[in-house]
Amino acid sequence: MGAELFHYSELLASGWSREQVRSQTEADSLVRLTRGVYAPTADARADNRLAAIFERLPDGAVAGFHTGAMLHGFGDVRSERLHVIVPAGTVVPRIRGVVAHESVVPVRDPVIRQGVPCAPAARCAIDLARTLRRMDALPVLDLCLRVGACLPDELRAEVAKHRALRGVCQARQLATLADPRAECRQESQLRLVLVDAGLPVPEPQFWVYDGHGVALFRIDLVYRERRIGIEYDGSSHLDHDRLNHDRSRMNWLADQRWRMRHFTARDLYRRPAHITTTIRALLTTP
Structure with a gap:
């Protein structure tokens, strides 16, 4: 995942005391990225905070929805929270600022973006097209195509995998309308x-x-x-x-x-x- 990350339990197992961890954190020699995960100060960047949160998530979790779109370069609709997709029935720890979307549709062939597993661009786009308002959803699809994150055929193929899910009719209509020539959200x-x-x-x-x-x-x-x-x-x-x-x-x-x-x-x-x-x-x- 790029920079070296340390779990609290690993630090204790290597001989650190709780007081040492606390004092090094207070001295900014060690940064607590998220609960139980630390990194050296020099490595405490935003992408490492993302990687640190994934250290706490169950196997199979991938970035998706708003976060996935942002990682692929078409984050037209921003969210302050981290959105991840997990297999249906997965037990996810409660993490502040993390939204876990249980999905019955498996995420095939995740890709690595900023050191974390991410759903393919077409999957992120269609998930948003299903769940956002129409006026917010079409700009996302247009921008996805404009930046070259995926192709129109990939959007349509992805829609077919989501049949019977909430919002799939809207996603199907908008995927047909999506056009990479659009240059701004309002257009x-x-x-x-x-x-x-x-x-x-x-x-x-x-x-x-x-x-x-x-x-x-x-x-x-x-x-x-x-x-x-x-x-x-x-x-x-x-x-x-x-x-x-x-x-x-x-x-x-x-x-x-x-x-x-x-x-x-x-x-x-x-x-x-x-x-x-x-x-x-x-x-x-x-």
Whole structure:
């Protein structure tokens, strides 16, 4: 697991007294990473704390859910607690800050991440897609594909292993919709709002070319046959230089007969019906 870790019982067996362990800990020569597990001060890093907790977990435990996604590089939804997957019926010691998920679906071929066993990326993604809100789940799947943690076929294959489990219908729908081209959480959520309203699936990150075949601008979401462009405007669009660029960009796109609509966080989270009504009207306008 990388750095050398010492169990309290091992220190006592090697000749240390309880008082020595206490004094070395108080002097910061020894660090208590978790109950009963210590490391030299130089080795007391966050990944070693993770490894130390795994020293207390039963055989077969692997990092999963939020923690697994973070270890694989697509931790879009954070959790302060460590999430692990254990086989059903496993007795897990109560450890502060650890959430143990008993699973009837075995974790096949775990991988090592930061020195600890971790469920494969597709397993972590689908577990989250089953259990998170839809608006949180799709960004996780999009980011999983975007960083290359797994492939779309792997997501769909993983869903098949979870049939009859809670939330599997949602996970199956979202795995089909997941797209590695999505570039931010809000863009994924905007796409989901449109799809859940019964509108066609828009195409993410579409390049628009000039008459010489030079790619000039990208649009967050498009219905290319109708020349409808949809943009999420976050706080970065309030920058003065960005505003000037956006104005020039919008004028050029309008000259090319693109019908652009821009939405903000207020639209996305407080009045999504405004978004769907606006885009539906455009789609039905000749």
